[in-house]
Amino acid sequence: MTGFYTLFYKELLRFWKVAFQTVAAPVLTALLYLLIFSHVLDEHVQVHGVPYTGFLVPGLVIMQVLQNSFANSSSSLIQAKVTGSIVFVLLSPFSHGTMYLAYVLAATVRGLVVGLGVLLVTGWFADLALHSLAWVLVIALLGGATLGALGLIAGIWADKFDQLAAFQNFLIMPLTMLSGVFYSIHSLPPFWQQLSHYNPVFYMIDGFRYGFFGVSDASPWLSLAVIAASFAGVSLLSLLLLRSGWKLRG
């Protein structure tokens, strides 16, 4: 238990020591999105009967939860691999499950810390309802953990920083940006609307927003089921990769 706690604490300390970059920067980015989009659209657009700024805030919160959860585990691993300091973890008597838990949990915590920061900063600009706090927390936790586990996979796979950047820019960013953060998918043409249903991140955004407004594009239970299945899938894969030692042990 001490081993798990130490690795978890080390991962927390790692991002907290550079909180300006890992927490403050994404909060500022979300604030800029809000200021720009709400300035342009708030007086013209309502979604599900909610003013645009109020609609946007939960989307920005969960988007940053997801992106930062991914960033934490993936950047920690790639940095340790590139600098060679991964050897200290690999020489230690960790089980695969302990490594998985420590990295994913720390990634989720970073995602939640950033998400809370975004909520505190952007919440001033909107009248937010809260339909179900439990729903908000469950989706944020499961979504963060899913992207944390995906970050673990990306960190194991990538050998160089640019490979990880490609993973982030060409997979994570499009999946999150095109998932309904800034719009309801009902405003899309039928083809793109249909395509959005194949994007698991859409269910994370939509399900999280349901926790605030009690309305959503998809059934909230379907969202929960898709997120749970995604979490199970990436968790299983990351555990298998850790057990195999692929790209970690020669």
Place this chain on the structure above:
Amino acid sequence: MSSAVAISAVAKHYAGLKALDGVSLDIPQGEFFGLLGPNGAGKTTLISCLAGLVRPDAGQIRVMGRDVQQDYREARRLLGVVPQELVFDPFFTVRETLRIQSGYFGLRRNDDWIDEILANLDLSNKAETNMRRLSGGMKRRVLVAQALVHRPPVIVLDEPTAGVDVELRQGLWQFIRRLNGEGHTIILTTHYLEEAEALCSRLALLKQGRILALERTADLMAQHDGDTLEQVFLRLVQQ
């Protein structure tokens, strides 16, 4: 005396290259053992297999009777490894680094031993310094400290004095000799053959993944009367 490390027919290939070709050797508990060989001989691969960083294609390795693959968690608790590369985590101070390493091995309150290691490696005044701010020699000392932090009975030093000054070498060897005197088994790889000659009671000479010689240091020297270990090494390697 029972084995600290038992290596049996270990083989490892990399893209057609035989890094280890059926290496077998037995290192008794308490021995100061030297693993020598030219660059590319397979020393670091063998140590990596021992530490579980590399999985051998064939063979078996046991540390204090624990299989490094099957019983890897217990085997790793029994082993302290100083890696050859100068690696460090740039986020932490020296003390944080050692506390974290202790925690990895399940030791939560280990500051007394950490302080003792720091003092023995002349790092006490650097305890609160960030790792990034240390010189190469200082970073090397921290690597040694990290390997010792959980008091492993078997200590592997992979070229621990590469690129470090005479003062550190003397201090390091004094400390390692003391640990060896207290019963720790030491496995050393080095290119400084005078160090190996002075410290190691037994030597293995590796070349192209095979053991060329496995002798007590005194016996090896006696077989080549009048030669230094460097001359013996060159003769065996060039055969």
